[in-house]
Amino acid sequence: MNSVIGYYSTKFGELWKMSLDDLFLAASCGVLESTKLEIGQIDAVFIGNMLGGVVDNQLLLSAHISEILEVDIPIYRLEAACASGGMAFQTANEYLKSHPESTVLVVGAEKMTDISATDITTALSTAASLDEQKVGLTFPGVYALLAQVYLNEYGYNEEHLAAVSVKNHAHGVLNDNAHFQRYVTIDNVLESPYIAYPLKVLDSSPISDGAAALILSNNKQLIKTRNSSVILASEMATDNISISKRRNLDEIYSTKKAGTEAFKKSKIIPLDVNVMEVHDCFSIAEILALEDLGFWKKGTGGGYAKEMATHIDSGNNLIVNTSGGLKAAGHPVGGTGVKQIGEVYLQLTGQAKRRQVKNTKYGLAHNVGGSGGVAIVTILGV
Amino acid sequence: MNSVIGYYSTKFGELWKMSLDDLFLAASCGVLESTKLEIGQIDAVFIGNMLGGVVDNQLLLSAHISEILEVDIPIYRLEAACASGGMAFQTANEYLKSHPESTVLVVGAEKMTDISATDITTALSTAASLDEQKVGLTFPGVYALLAQVYLNEYGYNEEHLAAVSVKNHAHGVLNDNAHFQRYVTIDNVLESPYIAYPLKVLDSSPISDGAAALILSNNKQLIKTRNSSVILASEMATDNISISKRRNLDEIYSTKKAGTEAFKKSKIIPLDVNVMEVHDCFSIAEILALEDLGFWKKGTGGGYAKEMATHIDSGNNLIVNTSGGLKAAGHPVGGTGVKQIGEVYLQLTGQAKRRQVKNTKYGLAHNVGGSGGVAIVTILGV
Numbered sequence: 103m104n105s106v107i108g109y110y111s112t113k114f115g116e117l118w119k120m121s122l123d124d125l126f127l128a129a130s131c132g133v134l135e136s137t138k139l140e141i142g143q144i145d146a147v148f149i150g151n152m153l154g155g156v157v158d159n160q161l162l163l164s165a166h167i168s169e170i171l172e173v174d175i176p177i178y179r180l181e182a183a184c185a186s187g188g189m190a191f192q193t194a195n196e197y198l199k200s201h202p203e204s205t206v207l208v209v210g211a212e213k214m215t216d217i218s219a220t221d222i223t224t225a226l227s228t229a230a231s232l233d234e235q236k237v238g239l240t241f242p243g244v245y246a247l248l249a250q251v252y253l254n255e256y257g258y259n260e261e262h263l264a265a266v267s268v269k270n271h272a273h274g275v276l277n278d279n280a281h282f283q284r285y286v287t288i289d290n291v292l293e294s295p296y297i298a299y300p301l302k303v304l305d306s307s308p309i310s311d312g313a314a315a316l317i318l319s320n321n322k323q324l325i326k327t328r329n330s331s332v333i334l335a336s337e338m339a340t341d342n343i344s345i346s347k348r349r350n351l352d353e354i355y356s357t358k359k360a361g362t363e364a365f366k367k368s369k370i371i372p373l374d375v376n377v378m379e380v381h382d383c384f385s386i387a388e389i390l391a392l393e394d395l396g397f398w399k400k401g402t403g404g405g406y407a408k409e410m411a412t413h414i415d416s417g418n419n420l421i422v423n424t425s426g427g428l429k430a431a432g433h434p435v436g437g438t439g440v441k442q443i444g445e446v447y448l449q450l451t452g453q454a455k456r457r458q459v460k461n462t463k464y465g466l467a468h469n470v471g472g473s474g475g476v477a478i479v480t481i482l483g484v
Numbered sequence: 485m486n487s488v489i490g491y492y493s494t495k496f497g498e499l500w501k502m503s504l505d506d507l508f509l510a511a512s513c514g515v516l517e518s519t520k521l522e523i524g525q526i527d528a529v530f531i532g533n534m535l536g537g538v539v540d541n542q543l544l545l546s547a548h549i550s551e552i553l554e555v556d557i558p559i560y561r562l563e564a565a566c567a568s569g570g571m572a573f574q575t576a577n578e579y580l581k582s583h584p585e586s587t588v589l590v591v592g593a594e595k596m597t598d599i600s601a602t603d604i605t606t607a608l609s610t611a612a613s614l615d616e617q618k619v620g621l622t623f624p625g626v627y628a629l630l631a632q633v634y635l636n637e638y639g640y641n642e643e644h645l646a647a648v649s650v651k652n653h654a655h656g657v658l659n660d661n662a663h664f665q666r667y668v669t670i671d672n673v674l675e676s677p678y679i680a681y682p683l684k685v686l687d688s689s690p691i692s693d694g695a696a697a698l699i700l701s702n703n704k705q706l707i708k709t710r711n712s713s714v715i716l717a718s719e720m721a722t723d724n725i726s727i728s729k730r731r732n733l734d735e736i737y738s739t740k741k742a743g744t745e746a747f748k749k750s751k752i753i754p755l756d757v758n759v760m761e762v763h764d765c766f767s768i769a770e771i772l773a774l775e776d777l778g779f780w781k782k783g784t785g786g787g788y789a790k791e792m793a794t795h796i797d798s799g800n801n802l803i804v805n806t807s808g809g810l811k812a813a814g815h816p817v818g819g820t821g822v823k824q825i826g827e828v829y830l831q832l833t834g835q836a837k838r839r840q841v842k843n844t845k846y847g848l849a850h851n852v853g854g855s856g857g858v859a860i861v862t863i864l865g866v
Contacts, residue, residue, distance in 0.1 A: 116598065155563075155610050156537045162565040162611040165725035165857020169613075174741055176720040177858070178575060181537075181561050183544040193798040200581030228537050231551075338558040338767060343547035359556055475547020477558070 104198045104320050106206075106482060107328040108137030109444035114312035114432030115281040122151075122158045122213040127170045129209050129313035129437075137317050137328055144317075144476040146197060150210030151436035152189035158213055168278060183229035184383065186316070187439025188338075188469030188478035194318050195336045195480075203321045210440035212312035222309055226435075229472040231344040242306060242384070243343055244473045245297035249386035253300060258404030260300050264291035266385035267304050267430075269410045270423050274430025276414070277451060277456035279425040280328055281310045281432025299435070305385040312431030314440040316447070329386045329451040334464075337361075337390075337478040343475045352401075353389075356470065356477035357394040364466070364479040372396045375420060375481075376462040377449040378412075379442035381470040382427040391468055392422070394410030395479070416456060424457045439469035443480055451484045486702050488581045488864065489587075489710040490519030491826035496694035496814030497663040504533075504540045504595040506630035506668055509552045511591050511695035511819075517599040518700050525587055526699075528579060529559040532572035532592035533818035538607045540595055549591075565611035566765065569696070569821025570851030570860035572721075576700050577718045577862075585703045591707070592822035594843060604691055608817075611854040613726040624688060624766065626727055626855045628680035631768035633733040640786030642682050646673035648767035649686050649812075651688045651792045652805050656812025657794070660841035663692045663814030686769040692814030696822040696827070711833040716750030716846075716864040719743075724856045734783075735821060736769075739850065740861035746848070748863040756777045756803060757863075759831040760794075760843040761824035763852040764809040772802070773850055777861070796839060805841045806831060821851035824860055 110132030112125060120128070126149075133140060135253055154160040164177035180189040187210030194208045214222055224469040227240045234244065253259060257290035268288055273282035287303055294304040318333070319325055329457065339359035342348060348356050365371060372395065380395070382388035398406055406412070412422035425431040425445040428438060446465035467480045494507060502510070508531075516523060529549055532567030534541040546559035565792040569592030576590045611624045616626065635641060650670055656662035673686040700715070721741035724730060729736050735747055747753060754777065758788055762777070764770035771785035779802065780788055788794070794804035807813040807827040810820060828847035830836040849862045 152543060153537070155535070159610045160614065160859050161534060161538075161563060162725060162854045164564050164722050165611075165854055166573075167614075168722035168857060169724040169726060169729060174572075174721050174738065178571065179563050181543060182546050183561055189560065193557075197578050200578060212608060222667075228541045228545075231548075232541065235541060236659045243495060259816050313709050336622075340550035340555060341543060342551040342561045344551060347551060354555065447807060472544045472547055475550060476543050 103194055104318060104333045105325045105330045106208050106316055106322055106333060106447045107330050108317035109135050109201060109320050110136050111279050111314040111441055111444055112261050112312050113133050113279045114434055116215045117311040118310060122154060122160055122211060123166055123292045125168055125211040125213060125313035126167060126209055129188050129211060129315035130171055130207060133315040133317055136418060139317065141171055141173055144207050146206045148190040148194040148208045149179045150182050150439060151179065152181055152186045161302055182476045183479055184435045184469040185439055185469045186436040186473030191439060191443055191480065192336045192338050195333055198318060198320050203230045203316060205319040205321055205324060207317060208440055209313065209315040210437040212436040213441045215311050215313050219299045220375055224232060225268060225331040227293060233344060242298040242301055243384055245384040246301045249300050252386060254469035255352050256404055256460065257403040260292060261288060262404035263286045263305055263385040265408045265410055266382060266388045266477065267291050269413045270382060270427040273414060273424050273457060274426025277426050277431055280307055280426040280430050282430045301384055305381045305435040307428035310434045310448045312434035312437045314437045314444050316444055317358055327339050331447045331450045331482045331484050332448055334481045334483050335364040338478045341474055345473055349426060353394050354390055354470065354474035354477060356474050360477045360479040361395040362375040364481050368465055368481040374464045375466050377424060377446055377465040378422045379422065379425060380422060380468040382423060382429050395468060401466050403421060406427035414459065421459045424459060439446055442467040442469055446482050450482055485576055486700060486715045487707045487712040488698055488715060489701050489706055489712050489830045490515050490699040491829050493661050493696040493823055493826055494516050494694050496692045496816055498597045499693040501591065502693060504536060504593060505548055505552055505595060506544055507593040507595060507695035508549060508591055509584040511593060511697035512589060514695040515699055523555055524611035526589050527586045528557055529589045530576040531561045532821060533561065533565055533637040534565050534568045534594060535607050536821050537577045538610065539599055539625050551718035553562055553809045558827065561568050564858045566817045567821055567851045567853030567858045567860055568818040570665050572720045573821060573825055573862065574718045574720050580700060587699060587701040587703055587706060589699060590822055591697040592819040594816035594818040595693050596691045596816060597636050615726060624680040624683055627766040627768055628683045629848055630634050630733055630813060631682050634768060637734055638783040638786055642674060644669060644786035645687055646670045647765040647790045647792055648770045649673050650766060651795045652809040652811040654779065654837060655656040655806050656808025657708060659808050659813055662808040662812050663690055664812045682853045683766055683824060689765045689810035692816045694814055694819045696819045698822055698826055711835060712827045713832045713864045716865050717746040719745040720860045721856050723856055725854065727855055728752055735776050736772055736856035736859060739773060740857050742859045742861040743777040754847055756846045757848050759806060759808060759828055759841050759847040761827050762804060762850040764805060764811050765815060777850060796841065803841045806836065824849040826852055828864050829831040832864055
């Protein structure tokens with residue numbers, strides 16, 4: 103059965119001294135070293151990256167990786183905006199299904215801080231519909247609209263959103279690779295400047311550089327001799343790119359569909375899940391994710407969020423975003439989906455150090471592209 | 485066994501009235517209609533596109549396609565510069581290997597003419613190494629270097645190169661979808677302006693808009709009731725992005741490796757192949773391809789090219805680039821790899837109309853990214 107047998111991540115943050123190629127190299131070599139594998143044991147590579155062409159003038163990344171890693175094997179580049187890493191993983195998992203006794207590398211990376219904040223915002227907005235781009239509706243704006251619908255519909259306020267960031271920053275303190283390793287309070291969040299009402303700076307994930315890599319294998323000997331976690335399901339669903347064409351604005355439909363399929367394939371139910379990384383690009387997104395994945399009834403998430411029901415010290419059975427999430431761990435877009443699965447893998451194999459959750463058996467990773475045009479839900483077990 | 489069961493292509497050329505989304509829609513609907521399939525019968529979509537983010541501000545194409553085709557199924561976007569279409573096809577073929585009784589859509593498209601010639605040249609050069617970009621080495625320059633090595637090494641001249649264009653233009657006349665449907669002579673080519681010595685305008689493929697789509701299936705009933713061609717192999721190999729780090733400059737190593745693997749898997753030899761589409765982005769590239777794929781001994785290709793040994797009226801057993809190739813049919817980069825396989829499919833299933841080659845049994849398609857950093861070789865049979 104396809105398994106994750108290794109994970110490595112660079113630090114996420116403003117990594118001025120590292121280029122996109124440096125990031126790919128660091129993550130790839132890191133995971134090979136930590137799993138004691140040679141590059142010659144890798145049969146194919148799957149790359150997740152969004153902005154190589156737009157920001158770094160680097161397309162044809164397959165050939166970059168060929169040169170960096172000195173291999174001539176198949177190397178696939180997948181792009182699905184912020185879900186590029188998840189799509190690379192999902193494609194690798196599909197590939198392994200028809201390649202017995204094989205081992206592949208999945209690496210996601212993004213270099214974002216070499217251009218101005220305005221330019222990177224414009225670059226990221228290429229994952230919105232052209233109509234949304236034309237009216238200046240960048241991603242904070244899109245998620246602010248979703249937040250307004252949710253708060254109005256279910257009677258919550260900005261404090262309910264703020265609690266998501268407080269929890270994820272608390273988790274980020276426990277992760278040495280996190281972009282931010284400091285606590286924030288509800289007041290800190292509420293007093294931070296608005297980006298797009300009701301979302302503020304501290305409701306939002308940062309612009310980060312970073313890379314993460316995983317080794318996947320179905321080679322029984324390798325699985326047996328490494329820290330391994332079984333891939334029970336990795337499912338993708340898509341939706342209209344335009345939010346004006348969405349079924350409802352209090353949910354992310356693609357998350358619901360991918361989640362339903364992932365639970366069906368993995369033959370577990372939400373109650374079985376102990377650890378989860380969800381796509382909290384903005385605070386509202388984590389609340390919607392927990393509802394859309396079937397953990398919380400629609401409209402109740404604001405309350406659970408304010409209680410910090412998924413905090414590592416909550417004593418509850420489900421802990422969410424132990425890495426710090428996109429909010430505190432950072433969001434190098436192509437790297438995020440890979441890091442999420444890596445974090446779940448660390449938790450399930452007892453390698454999560456200061457942030458280790460006890461008695462973990464099943465974990466889930468949830469990666470979203472754009473405002474929900476793509477979602478990928480992966481379930482791992484031990 | 486995985487088979488191609490349908491193909492459709494838009495016209496290639498300067499399509500001022502069509503956007504990137506229009507192109508995707510036209511090709512997707514065209515192939516569904518021609519195969520009498522409903523979109524509901526499609527299990528997944530594989531997109532090939534290079535410059536959506538850089539030229540059209542359109543990333544997250546999966547969500548565009550979801551909206552255009554009104555589906556919520558998995559939609560993968562692959563990018564490998566000029567081999568994006570081939571990579572999309574290759575990934576789709578791998579996917580089907582573990583999805584029995586399934587049917588997928590592969591669609592490649594590129595919108596290139598909405599920006600200036602300078603801007604599109606810069607955009608295309610993002611598929612070169614950063615060092616090559618910095619010194620202004622665009623793709624005509626890279627292939628001109630390869631051409632110089634080849635002509636000097638083996639004692640050929642510009643006439644030998646020119647003959648490739650003459651042949652492919654002659655084939656383009658027979659293809660209603662070709663960007664150029666007119667004959668050129670050796671003198672026309674030799675008298676056209678130099679772009680990068682020894683390559684001239686008429687040694688070079690044009691900047692084109694266009695889209696092409698294929699339906700792949702392993703559903704026995706569908707294969708039986710449609711014009712079908714079996715996919716015997718589709719193999720990818722990679723190489724260093726920098727030409728300064730290549731093994732030799734009189735060959736494309738990735739083509740050699742992918743070709744060797746494709747022949748091994750398909751259990752046929754070059755002599756069995758009747759029709760072939762190779763990646764003639766520049767005239768020299770077709771000569772290298774025929775040598776690297778094992779059809780012509782290294783260094784002999786110039787002579788065969790000048791004889792137009794693979795012209796449709798040559799009477800020989802192997803006819804190359806019946807579509808007109810990239811040179812005359814046009815080169816909308818994401819569409820090219822899909823069109824190449826589509827042309828081979830038409831030839832093998834007797835649907836190539838005025839350019840039909842007689843007694844076709846096996847066909848090959850060869851798609852290259854950049855200056856050879858990626859190559860994909862696909863072999864079809866009937």
